[in-house]
Amino acid sequence: MNALHALVTYGLKHHWIHSPNPSLANLFNLYKLTIESYREIHSDIETTIASLLDAGFNRNLFEPNTTTERDAFEAYLFDFIMPSPTETKMTFLRLYQQNPQKAFSYLYDLSIDVNYIKRKRNLLNVSFSYPSKYGKIDLTINLSKPEKDPKDIAKALEQQNLPKIGPKCLICKENEHNYENARMNLRIIPITLHKRLWHFQYSPYAYFPEHCIILSDAHVPMKMCDETFHYLLDFIDYMPDYFIGSNADIPIVGGSILDHDHFQGGKFHFPIEYADSIKTYTSGDVTLNLLNWPLSTIRLESEHRDALLNLAKRIRMVWSTYDHEALEIVSKSYGLHNTITPIARKLDHVYQIDIILRNNRVNSTYPDGIFHPHRDVQHIKKENIGLIEAMGLAILPGRLKTELTKGLDYILNGKVYPELAIHQSWLDTLKQSNTVHTMFDLEQAVGEKFQSVLEHAGVFKLNPEGIRAMDKFIQSCL
Numbered sequence: 001m002n003a004l005h006a007l008v009t010y011g012l013k014h015h016w017i018h019s020p021n022p023s024l025a026n027l028f029n030l031y032k033l034t035i036e037s038y039r040e041i042h043s044d045i046e047t048t049i050a051s052l053l054d055a056g057f058n059r060n061l062f063e064p065n066t067t068t069e070r071d072a073f074e075a076y077l078f079d080f081i082m083p084s085p086t087e088t089k090m091t092f093l094r095l096y097q098q099n100p101q102k103a104f105s106y107l108y109d110l111s112i113d114v115n116y117i118k119r120k121r122n123l124l125n126v127s128f129s130y131p132s133k134y135g136k137i138d139l140t141i142n143l144s145k146p147e148k149d150p151k152d153i154a155k156a157l158e159q160q161n162l163p164k165i166g167p168k169c170l171i172c173k174e175n176e177h178n179y180e181n182a183r184m185n186l187r188i189i190p191i192t193l194h195k196r197l198w199h200f201q202y203s204p205y206a207y208f209p210e211h212c213i214i215l216s217d218a219h220v221p222m223k224m225c226d227e228t229f230h231y232l233l234d235f236i237d238y239m240p241d242y243f244i245g246s247n248a249d250i251p252i253v254g255g256s257i258l259d260h261d262h263f264q265g266g267k268f269h270f271p272i273e274y275a276d277s278i279k280t281y282t283s284g285d286v287t288l289n290l291l292n293w294p295l296s297t298i299r300l301e302s303e304h305r306d307a308l309l310n311l312a313k314r315i316r317m318v319w320s321t322y323d324h325e326a327l328e329i330v331s332k333s334y335g336l337h338n339t340i341t342p343i344a345r346k347l348d349h350v351y352q353i354d355i356i357l358r359n360n361r362v363n364s365t366y367p368d369g370i371f372h373p374h375r376d377v378q379h380i381k382k383e384n385i386g387l388i389e390a391m392g393l394a395i396l397p398g399r400l401k402t403e404l405t406k407g408l409d410y411i412l413n414g415k416v417y418p419e420l421a422i423h424q425s426w427l428d429t430l431k432q433s434n435t436v437h438t439m440f441d442l443e444q445a446v447g448e449k450f451q452s453v454l455e456h457a458g459v460f461k462l463n464p465e466g467i468r469a470m471d472k473f474i475q476s477c478l
């Protein structure tokens with residue numbers, strides 16, 4: 001079978017394996033073939049894998065024949081020809097001694113070459129930007145993550161009564177080299193941050209270059225605390241080319257995974273980095289800026305790590321009990337509401353921490369969250385405004401792609417689509433305004449909506465009253 005030979009040749013070419021070795025017999029045996037007469041065959045890897053997947057399904061090696069199951073089997077096939085988890089960790093650590101970037105590039109390239117990072121699928125995403133009041137913001141309509149096939153859902157239902165073994169969640173370290181969740185080709189790297197064990201891995205559906213996850217060794221809930229700042233700074237000392245940030249630790253303002261402590265990072269400059277300053281402060285060796293950014297953000301900068309850490313901790317502590325009822329900021333009612341979304345970067349020798357102030361209270365006017373996208377913008381984005389959005393990159397639901405195409409048809413040609421009911425009043429306003437003539441124009445209108453989404457998430461609004469209160473809050477922390 002030529003495709004098997006082509007897969008092995010691919011592994012040899014990348015120097016992951018050396019000469020057809022005995023363990024490859026298992027791979028050939030899977031297809032009931034012997035490896036005795038190995039021939040070097042070069043073919044493009046996508047064709048090779050597609051052909052092996054088709055042959056695998058025909059031989060009942062997996063079922064059903066859905067994207068989810070094909071992904072899992074594909075990861076399983078790559079595992080035969082790639083370095084083992086232990087080899088990968090050893091190579092990474094060896095390269096790290098030479099040059100940190102070299103080690104991270106090794107893991108990143110490996111993750112792409114074995115299609116753990118779904119680069120081709122990620123290209124399906126539709127990306128555009130919008131010149132907001134706060135500077136350029138970025139938007140991505142997420143089309144890369146395949147939707148669950150009904151056959152996968154049926155299979156999961158059949159298996160729901162079987163005893164659950166394996167990882168407790170999608171990011172647990174036990175996912176490495178695990179068939180379930182298509183993670184046989186996942187390789188993770190242990191790292192120690194502030195005397196605690198974490199693991200580094202890349203995200204398969206990268207929303208930005210070198211999008212990575214740093215996950216706690218144990219499956220323990222997200223927790224924002226003084227140590228959080230130490231973890232963040234330790235990471236940027238370990239890998240100065242990446243930023244790192246954390247989602248908040250409570251619902252509504254947090255990310256989608258609250259039950260496993262983790263951070264996200266990568267090699268990307270988000271719009272928030274370019275935000276102007278409204279007011280600058282100094283406290284000892286630390287410079288602070290109240291940013292002109294829709295989510296209430298304080299930027300701290302210093303070459304002195306300890307001074308920066310102390311002030312960041314103090315801001316978090318003061319914020320945790322801060323109240324301003326006229327602005328609807330109440331730290332404690334039916335629960336504790338104040339938390340933060342922190343981000344850290346290193347620019348040459350200067351450490352930078354952005355502290356985004358968050359509050360997750362709901363009331364009768366805003367049952368989904370006072371500082372959460374309000375109803376009038378939820379047709380564009382109703383999910384939590386997590387770390388990535390808070391930094392100015394919108395991840396919008398895939399449904400929007402067809403909805404915008406139909407919406408444009410309605411605006412230009414008056415064609416009515418009943419499924420567009422959630423967008424109707426917005427589309428009518430745009431149609432009457434006569435400002436939308438192309439998809440670009442419509443995307444800009446989406447950008448304007450996302451600007452409102454971000455404004456809704458800001459606890460201190462950037463009006464004179466809000467800025468005054470935020471200024472007073474910062475002064476009280478100095």
Ligand SMILES: [Zn+2]
Binds near residue numbers: 168172173219259
């Ligand atoms: Zn977990």
